[in-house]
Amino acid sequence: MNLEYFDTNGNVTDSPCTSSSTNESERFECPKICIICNLPATGYHYDVASCTGCKTFFRRTITDGRRFACNKKADCFEEWRNEIEGKVKRICQSCRFDRCVEAGMNPRAVQAEIKNDEGRELIREVIARQKHKQEQMVIEKIYKNVGTMESKVTLIINTLDYIERLVQPIWENGVPFGYIDVRTLNDLINSQPVFEIERIPNLVKLPPRFKCDDDRRKNHATRTKYLHGSILASIELAKCLEFIDQLDPDSKIALLKHVTLISSNLMNAYFSVNIMKADRLLLPDGSPVSCSKPPQNAEEVDYYKNHSQNIHMAVATLLRTQLDHVEYLLLKAIFICNPAIRGLSSHGQIIIERERQKYSQSLFNYCMVQRGVVNGPSRFCDLIGISTSLESMQKYQKDQHVFLKALRFAKHHAHHEHKHRHRGPRWLFDEILED
Numbered sequence: 001m002n003l004e005y006f007d008t009n010g011n012v013t014d015s016p017c018t019s020s021s022t023n024e025s026e027r028f029e030c031p032k033i034c035i036i037c038n039l040p041a042t043g044y045h046y047d048v049a050s051c052t053g054c055k056t057f058f059r060r061t062i063t064d065g066r067r068f069a070c071n072k073k074a075d076c077f078e079e080w081r082n083e084i085e086g087k088v089k090r091i092c093q094s095c096r097f098d099r100c101v102e103a104g105m106n107p108r109a110v111q112a113e114i115k116n117d118e119g120r121e122l123i124r125e126v127i128a129r130q131k132h133k134q135e136q137m138v139i140e141k142i143y144k145n146v147g148t149m150e151s152k153v154t155l156i157i158n159t160l161d162y163i164e165r166l167v168q169p170i171w172e173n174g175v176p177f178g179y180i181d182v183r184t185l186n187d188l189i190n191s192q193p194v195f196e197i198e199r200i201p202n203l204v205k206l207p208p209r210f211k212c213d214d215d216r217r218k219n220h221a222t223r224t225k226y227l228h229g230s231i232l233a234s235i236e237l238a239k240c241l242e243f244i245d246q247l248d249p250d251s252k253i254a255l256l257k258h259v260t261l262i263s264s265n266l267m268n269a270y271f272s273v274n275i276m277k278a279d280r281l282l283l284p285d286g287s288p289v290s291c292s293k294p295p296q297n298a299e300e301v302d303y304y305k306n307h308s309q310n311i312h313m314a315v316a317t318l319l320r321t322q323l324d325h326v327e328y329l330l331l332k333a334i335f336i337c338n339p340a341i342r343g344l345s346s347h348g349q350i351i352i353e354r355e356r357q358k359y360s361q362s363l364f365n366y367c368m369v370q371r372g373v374v375n376g377p378s379r380f381c382d383l384i385g386i387s388t389s390l391e392s393m394q395k396y397q398k399d400q401h402v403f404l405k406a407l408r409f410a411k412h413h414a415h416h417e418h419k420h421r422h423r424g425p426r427w428l429f430d431e432i433l434e435d
Helices: 052-064 076-081 093-103 117-173 185-189 215-240 249-275 298-311 313-321 325-336 346-384 386-414 427-433
Strands: 003-006 043-045 048-050 089-092
Touching: 043 052, 048 052, 048 093, 052 093, 052 117, 089 093, 093 117, 117 215, 117 325, 117 346, 185 215, 185 249, 185 427, 215 249, 215 325, 215 427, 249 313, 249 325, 249 346, 249 386, 249 427, 298 313, 298 386, 313 386, 325 346, 325 386, 346 386, 386 427
Parallel strands: none
Antiparallel strands: 003 089, 043 048
């Protein structure tokens, strides 16, 4: 076995400092310890704090293209480091050279001319080894950052899931039959969140003429009850997001008027598809959303067919994309954080854009973890594309609301019944759809 012998002062050969690219600020003070052998260092040699002996050994090995083998299974370096200080120390040349390479000594910085092909081949091998090590360090750093990001994403998901569970009873129950929640959107925004129907303040009992005394009225009352519940749940959920309180009152109103129906439609579709395992839109009690009366002619058949396609648009989209619970939570938060809405202040847009980026990054990271590098980005794009269907569905609902309201006005105006009519249980719904 070839051995290098050197005392605690190292062998003094060649110039005291040969290096190429170490940061100049780090050279104002000479390093104290050689990171190769732990003996006193004489400077930075080939980009590494080292002694003159290790510098010379590295240069000589590279220029000659020498090859070594360790007879102690490459562990004699550790054995040497554990010897008593002050004694002559021995380390095999193979382990010493490996240590030089691992420490980062740069073979390109060797100034002496390479003597043979073996030397040039050795340089290529050393460069390849060091490149592989650098890549491994980068990968480890990435995984560390991913771990940190995963912790942040997990916290965001857990928070959204907690809020979802808080508002779910409102969606499931709706306002009790025979009562109406007369609070306006402004009332809701300026009040504390309410997660239980029985805690809603000032519920108003409906007048006798709204009594559900036939199937048609019962069906209408049921739809209205759950429609109000889903709208209310969406508003209360948005109020629980931490950025909402940073917005001015006008921006809050503008934001919630636009995003509440989208959030409500997504919630209704998700629970129909994922919780109740249906292929159509269902109310929380499991009953289907159907027309209030059967069509009477071909024109009405076409109308109701088109109407059915539009109100089931979100369900069809979720059936196609197979949305899971985490994707649903993050998507809903992203759709709520829409900085492009008309009526937002400049400051509000900045706040909402920041939150949207946070939730979007969380969804992207989740897709990458679940689907991998190849399929993750495309999955993310597919999910964000759901917004197109939800925006179209919302537009249809608002157009229908205006159309039907005009018909009702014309009908009651013709019968002179338009004065002092009770608005019925559509107070909040009207306000949201008349944006």
